[in-house]
Amino acid sequence: MNIQENITTQVLTHHLTAFGNNDLDEILKDYTEESEVLTPEGPLKGLAAIRKFFADFFVTIPTGSDFEMKRLIVTGNTAYIVWSSESAVANIPMGTDTFFLEGEKIRLHTVASHVLTR
Secondary structure, three states: OOHHHHHHHHHHHHHHHHHHOOOHHHHHOOEEEEEEEEEOOEEEEOHHHHHHHHHHHHHHOOOOOEEEEEEEEEEOOEEEEEEEEEOOOEEEEEEEEEEEEEOOEEEEEEEEEEEEEO
């Protein structure tokens, strides 16, 4: 693993830990005002929009939900994950995220998930 892959892995680990804890402040440390999250509903740019996205998502996947990492790939400054989750609110049989880093921050993040609400 090269230096960039180590950085990407560290940022991803931080992001996933903060996500599991539903910790908005920690998640936002991985992004900048220039960061964008691309979703099926459209692009979200900047910390305020990214904060709202995660706050809304935490309703669907609250802390303590079942979460399974099905695949994790890190190559250079890019990380790709495939996952599933289940909570009292929703069943998500498949989700996928791709993270593109600039330095130690997530510059571009794509998200897609199949959410079945209860």
